[in-house]
Amino acid sequence: MSHVRPSTPTPGRPRAQPTGTSVAGVHPRYPSVAALTLFALAGSLVFSAWLNAGAAKSPALPSQSGQMPGMNMGLPTRTPVSKLPSTPLQTPTRMGGLVMPPGMIMTSGTSLESMRDMAAVYLSKVTYTAPSTARGDQPLTPRLVNGVKVFTLETSLINWNILPGVQVAAYAVNHQVPGPRIHLTEGDRVRIVVKNSLPEPTTIHWHGLSVPNSMDGAGSVTQKPIPPGGSFTYEFTVRQAGTFFYHSHTSVDRQQGLGLYGALIVDPRSSSSVPRTDLDYTLQLQEWTFKSGYTFPSMIMEGLLPNYFTINGKAYPSTDVVQMKVGQTVRLRFIGSNNNFIHPMHIHGGPFTVVARDGAPLAAGARFEADTLNIGPGQRYDVIWTARAKGVWLIHCHIPHHITNDNVEVKGGGGLTMAINVKS
Numbered sequence: 001m002s003h004v005r006p007s008t009p010t011p012g013r014p015r016a017q018p019t020g021t022s023v024a025g026v027h028p029r030y031p032s033v034a035a036l037t038l039f040a041l042a043g044s045l046v047f048s049a050w051l052n053a054g055a056a057k058s059p060a061l062p063s064q065s066g067q068m069p070g071m072n073m074g075l076p077t078r079t080p081v082s083k084l085p086s087t088p089l090q091t092p093t094r095m096g097g098l099v100m101p102p103g104m105i106m107t108s109g110t111s112l113e114s115m116r117d118m119a120a121v122y123l124s125k126v127t128y129t130a131p132s133t134a135r136g137d138q139p140l141t142p143r144l145v146n147g148v149k150v151f152t153l154e155t156s157l158i159n160w161n162i163l164p165g166v167q168v169a170a171y172a173v174n175h176q177v178p179g180p181r182i183h184l185t186e187g188d189r190v191r192i193v194v195k196n197s198l199p200e201p202t203t204i205h206w207h208g209l210s211v212p213n214s215m216d217g218a219g220s221v222t223q224k225p226i227p228p229g230g231s232f233t234y235e236f237t238v239r240q241a242g243t244f245f246y247h248s249h250t251s252v253d254r255q256q257g258l259g260l261y262g263a264l265i266v267d268p269r270s271s272s273s274v275p276r277t278d279l280d281y282t283l284q285l286q287e288w289t290f291k292s293g294y295t296f297p298s299m300i301m302e303g304l305l306p307n308y309f310t311i312n313g314k315a316y317p318s319t320d321v322v323q324m325k326v327g328q329t330v331r332l333r334f335i336g337s338n339n340n341f342i343h344p345m346h347i348h349g350g351p352f353t354v355v356a357r358d359g360a361p362l363a364a365g366a367r368f369e370a371d372t373l374n375i376g377p378g379q380r381y382d383v384i385w386t387a388r389a390k391g392v393w394l395i396h397c398h399i400p401h402h403i404t405n406d407n408v409e410v411k412g413g414g415g416l417t418m419a420i421n422v423k424s
């Protein structure tokens with residue numbers, strides 16, 4: 001408990017003074033606080049005298065009170081609505097060939113490199129438009145070559161509908177957001193050829209998997225980034241089982257934030273201690289910053305805060321519906337493919353049991369019940385939910401802004417919302 005601030009003074013360690021509450025108690029280290037406190041007291045005396053004189057009824061304000069100009073002593077200063085300036089609409093702006101987000105603060109010290117990182121996806125470099133009904137996370141079938149499962153991933157810029165009327169520009173794998181699902185069995189030898197059709201370098205990291213260092217995909221650390229038009233072959237044996245994912249590890253804040261990730265699910269070779277379920281569903285989360293038709297990488301930065309949110313590349317009501325019958329169980333695999341925000345994912349209809357974390361099953365005694373689980377960037381949780389009663393039960397983020405589409409609620413939700421439809 002050493003991190004808890006002691007409630008009683010410790011010898012030799014003076015307790016911090018509450019500032020501005022008591023003139024007599026002001027610590028000598030805070031002379032300006034003492035002066036301000038005295039000034040505030042004097043000011044409030046002047047103010048009450050002024051109030052008693054009925055001056056509050058006068059429309060003319062502080063100058064009559066004899067106060068210092070520019071000092072607000074708690075007087076009502078609300079400007080009438082009719083006198084408020086009207087808001088100039090903010091729009092994306094141009095900086096050379098870059099499109100910068102509205103609201104972003106740029107100074108003479110902002111480097112071109114950082115602006116490139118935060119600029120809108122270059123629409124002229126988009127090479128494919130997915131059908132508006134296309135879904136991400138599609139299973140990818142490997143070729144079997146001498147006992148090795150061979151997969152091909154191609155990265156590129158695409159147009160992608162997160163809603164029927166909202167088409168973002170995205171960093172995609174095999175023309176999907178999220179990229180295709182790689183489904184393996186513990187012990188598999190895999191070879192994954194990554195072809196880079198992006199206009200910039202990239203690499204792919206196998207998040208959570210124990211692989212040889214040279215196969216780890218950390219751009220500029222364990223390998224040279226794959227140049228535009230180039231390719232790189234990753235090969236390793238999978239020695240774990242559970243919920244993993246892959247994602248860009250070069251300009252990660254931009255590339256992964258704009259869609260370059262996908263699920264990597266490994267089945268155990270023998271029977272697992274994790275209970276079996278009737279259904280299995282994977283949820284990959286993402287934020288989007290889509291303003292005036294331009295798509296910016298979502299970040300916790302001015303101008304880049306997200307206004308759309310997706311589960312498996314779609315915002316509610318375009319998210320999947322899980323169909324179940326009363327008494328059935330579903331294993332929900334939450335993947336923290338979101339790269340800036342934490343999403344407390346909540347499920348209606350009773351608690352679920354958390355059975356695995358970060359690809360590792362929890363021993364029976366370590367499993368626990370919950371109804372809301374924080375899914376932080378990079379984390380994975382497998383939970384088992386039981387359909388106890390018929391009806392439509394929601395899975396949703398419990399940050400209400402994250403269940404809107406551009407701040408608007410549609411059909412009782414938005415963004416990180418999806419439904420489980422339970423029939424009897």
Ligand SMILES: [Cu+2]
Pocket residue numbers: 341342343344397398399402416
């Ligand atoms: Cu959220």
